[in-house]
Amino acid sequence: MSTLEIKDLHVSVETKEGRKQILKGATLTVHSGETHAIMGPNGSGKSTLAYTLAGHPKYEVDSGQALLDGHDLLKMTPDERAKAGLFLAMQYPVEVPGVSMTNFLRTAKTEVDGKAPAIRQWTKDLNDAMKRLRMDSKFARRSVNEGFSGGEKKRAEVLQLELLKPKFAILDETDSGLDVDALRIVSEGVNRAKENTGMGVLMVTHYTRILKYIKPDIVHVFADGRFVKTGGPELADTLEETGYDQYLPEGANSESALA
Amino acid sequence: MSQKSEVTIPHADPKDPYAFPATMPSSADKEPRSFDPDDFPMPTRKQDDWRFTPIDRMEEFFTVFQPSGLTKVSVSMIDGSEPPADQVSFSRIPMDQAPCGTVLKPSDRAAAVEWASGKQATVVNLRGTLDQPVLVRVDGGGPELDAFHLVIKAEAGTKADLVVEHQGQARLAEGVEIDIGDNSQMSTTFIQEWDKGSKHVGNHRIHLGAEASLRHSVVSLGGDVVRLRMDQDFGGEQGDLNMLGIYFVDPGQHMEHRTMVVHNHPNCKSRVVYKGALDGIGAHTTWVGNALIQPTAPGTDSYELNRNLVLTPGAIADSEPNLEIENGDIIGAGHASSVGRFDDEELFYLQSRGIPEQEARKLVVRGFFGELVEEIDVPSVSGHLMGVIDRRLAAGEDQEMQHVLEEN
Numbered sequence: 001m002s003t004l005e006i007k008d009l010h011v012s013v014e015t016k017e018g019r020k021q022i023l024k025g026a027t028l029t030v031h032s033g034e035t036h037a038i039m040g041p042n043g044s045g046k047s048t049l050a051y052t053l054a055g056h057p058k059y060e061v062d063s064g065q066a067l068l069d070g071h072d073l074l075k076m077t078p079d080e081r082a083k084a085g086l087f088l089a090m091q092y093p094v095e096v097p098g099v100s101m102t103n104f105l106r107t108a109k110t111e112v113d114g115k116a117p118a119i120r121q122w123t124k125d126l127n128d129a130m131k132r133l134r135m136d137s138k139f140a141r142r143s144v145n146e147g148f149s150g151g152e153k154k155r156a157e158v159l160q161l162e163l164l165k166p167k168f169a170i171l172d173e174t175d176s177g178l179d180v181d182a183l184r185i186v187s188e189g190v191n192r193a194k195e196n197t198g199m200g201v202l203m204v205t206h207y208t209r210i211l212k213y214i215k216p217d218i219v220h221v222f223a224d225g226r227f228v229k230t231g232g233p234e235l236a237d238t239l240e241e242t243g244y245d246q247y248l249p250e251g252a253n254s255e256s257a258l259a
Numbered sequence: 260m261s262q263k264s265e266v267t268i269p270h271a272d273p274k275d276p277y278a279f280p281a282t283m284p285s286s287a288d289k290e291p292r293s294f295d296p297d298d299f300p301m302p303t304r305k306q307d308d309w310r311f312t313p314i315d316r317m318e319e320f321f322t323v324f325q326p327s328g329l330t331k332v333s334v335s336m337i338d339g340s341e342p343p344a345d346q347v348s349f350s351r352i353p354m355d356q357a358p359c360g361t362v363l364k365p366s367d368r369a370a371a372v373e374w375a376s377g378k379q380a381t382v383v384n385l386r387g388t389l390d391q392p393v394l395v396r397v398d399g400g401g402p403e404l405d406a407f408h409l410v411i412k413a414e415a416g417t418k419a420d421l422v423v424e425h426q427g428q429a430r431l432a433e434g435v436e437i438d439i440g441d442n443s444q445m446s447t448t449f450i451q452e453w454d455k456g457s458k459h460v461g462n463h464r465i466h467l468g469a470e471a472s473l474r475h476s477v478v479s480l481g482g483d484v485v486r487l488r489m490d491q492d493f494g495g496e497q498g499d500l501n502m503l504g505i506y507f508v509d510p511g512q513h514m515e516h517r518t519m520v521v522h523n524h525p526n527c528k529s530r531v532v533y534k535g536a537l538d539g540i541g542a543h544t545t546w547v548g549n550a551l552i553q554p555t556a557p558g559t560d561s562y563e564l565n566r567n568l569v570l571t572p573g574a575i576a577d578s579e580p581n582l583e584i585e586n587g588d589i590i591g592a593g594h595a596s597s598v599g600r601f602d603d604e605e606l607f608y609l610q611s612r613g614i615p616e617q618e619a620r621k622l623v624v625r626g627f628f629g630e631l632v633e634e635i636d637v638p639s640v641s642g643h644l645m646g647v648i649d650r651r652l653a654a655g656e657d658q659e660m661q662h663v664l665e666e667n
């Protein structure tokens with residue numbers, strides 16, 4: 001049983017116009033086996049939260065804590081966080097030309113496990129996982145994410161999730177840009193990973209349709225840099241109807257957050 | 260040989276001067292070709308050939324000198340066994356004796372100085388079909404200046420691979436003549452794994468016979484200053500030249516590779532692909548690829564490519580392709596060159612999957628070079644090269660550790 005604790009997190013980025021505060025006191029606790037859905041307007045800071053937890057160097061933590069089983073994630077390098085059991089499926093997975101998926105996956109697996117996987121078993125696991133995600137085996141020979149379509153990139157993220165077996169997975173809009181079949185296939189991948197490892201899931205999404213496949217235990221509204229409301233699965237349906245206006249600060253609306 | 264009277268010169272697209280480089284200003288060199296150093300002026304940064312070179316770091320290579328004679332050379336098969344005597348012969352002869360000096364002439368002052376300073380040459384003669392690569396090991400003679408002249412002669416119809424490995428500490432002026440007989444299928448691979456503090460200035464002169472193919476590879480992974488210039492011509496129709504280069508530099512190192520491909524016969528093909536990785540402030544590489552297609556070479560197919568990967572900011576990669584096309588009746592002539600960066604987002608992505616920063620860089624460099632090495636379809640050579648590259652990457656790690664240790 002593991003616990004991910006986010007306590008009163010304040011985060012900013014350096015911009016051309018100066019420092020900009022994005023997270024303004026985010027607090028959340030997730031346990032193994034739980035699935036949390038995070039919904040909120042564009043620009044409210046959901047990806048910032050995800051990146052901050054994963055250790056992206058652009059985001060500066062001003063105050064607050066992030067602990068995985070009591071260990072201070074914020075003191076760790078991104079690779080140490082991954083080894084500690086954190087996984088981020090990115091909203092925009094990065095292309096790494098020249099590094100083949102096979103090499104990348106094997107290296108990542110070796111680092112995360114602290115030892116090289118037995119080659120036979122590994123090849124089988126990789127092939128099986130790719131088959132289940134309906135990924136052609138030729139993807140293994142291609143460079144990491146290079147030239148992958150939007151949907152293929154998302155599948156590749158879930159492939160990594162299945163193979164690396166983290167304690168906690170943050171899925172940042174893994175459902176965006178997927179066709180109906182892909183949505184199901186990818187969701188099944190997440191559910192499988194969860195069944196196999198009992199991981200906790202933080203799922204950032206804009207759409208209730210994925211919640212048909214991946215059932216959240218808890219739904220949060222994230223607005224203006226913090227969690228502003230928490231409820232059961234039914235909260236997602238309410239949001240679908242009412243939108244986020246009531247959660248935004250005076251004078252703001254979700255349209256202006258986009259501008 | 261068919262001589263077509265009509266010559267069509269492709270026209271340049273003003274928006275993309277590289278699409279049809281025929282009317283590009285040519286800087287394919289007009290330097291003399293001569294064995295006499297005095298036919299060349301003392302190099303300065305103002306001369307085209309020396310524009311990118313840190314001349315003050317290699318001045319000793321510009322004046323005829325007394326070689327130390329300390330460079331050691333040995334020849335074996337790549338598995339260490341004795342070469343078959345009826346197929347591989349190895350001799351030391353005076354420089355004024357053929358086949359020395361039979362393949363082209365020096366193309367710059369450093370090359371002429373090597374010729375004028377050297378006394379003895381090593382000749383490796385190959386014939387028939389060899390079932391494994393020949394290995395020529397060159398061990399540097401330390402900090403004293405030496406000259407080393409190597410002649411590789413493949414008789415007509417030879418099918419063989421040859422690897423030249425440079426190791427140790429050296430200050431070496433080197434001349435290599437490669438004479439590939441008609442109908443041969445050869446590969447020659449030159450590896451520079453010099454120790455810190457080494458300097459290496461070399462000139463390869465290559466003659467490729469009719470219907471012969473040559474894969475010429477250069478892999479430079481060590482040495483403070485390495486400057487290699489490759490000159491080549493064809494001896495008849497249907498020659499196929501494939502040049503490949505790999506270089507990896509750290510701060511304080513300068514590695515320069517210049518290829519001069521000359522199409523002087525009809526229906527020959529040439530490919531030049533060089534890839535470099537640069538790691539750290541002040542790491543400096545230069546690639547200059549010249550290709551000249553003469554009026555006597557209709558049906559030419561030529562392409563050159565240079566890619567550089569800058570791993571950390573502050574490195575300088577010069578990359579300059581020059582094409583000079585004097586014949587409009589060709590299949591193709593093109594080039595591409597780029598300097599790419601291993602950016603923070605890529606690094607973060609790999610790190611977020613548990614891969615530490617140093618390991619991430621290695622992965623990227625290994626992949627970057629690996630793509631090229633894979634193209635060498637001689638497994639014993641490509642395997643050997645990946646081994647050399649891995650050794651270099653591991654050495655980088657040791658250096659990194661050294662920094663950590665020095666800082667503490």
Ligand SMILES: Nc1ncnc2c1ncn2[C@@H]1O[C@H](COP(=O)(O)OP(=O)(O)OP(=O)(O)O)[C@@H](O)[C@H]1O
Pocket residue numbers: 013014015020022040041042043044045046047048049058091
């Ligand atoms: N590097 C940066 N420089 C400037 N502004 C940034 C930077 N990174 C994030 N921001 C800003 O911070 C705010 C939060 O961005 P973030 O990507 O976290 O939003 P989000 O909630 O994930 O939105 P979406 O639903 O559109 O994905 C946005 O206004 C964004 O423009």
Ligand SMILES: [Mg+2]
Pocket residue numbers: 046047048091172
């Ligand atoms: Mg986002």
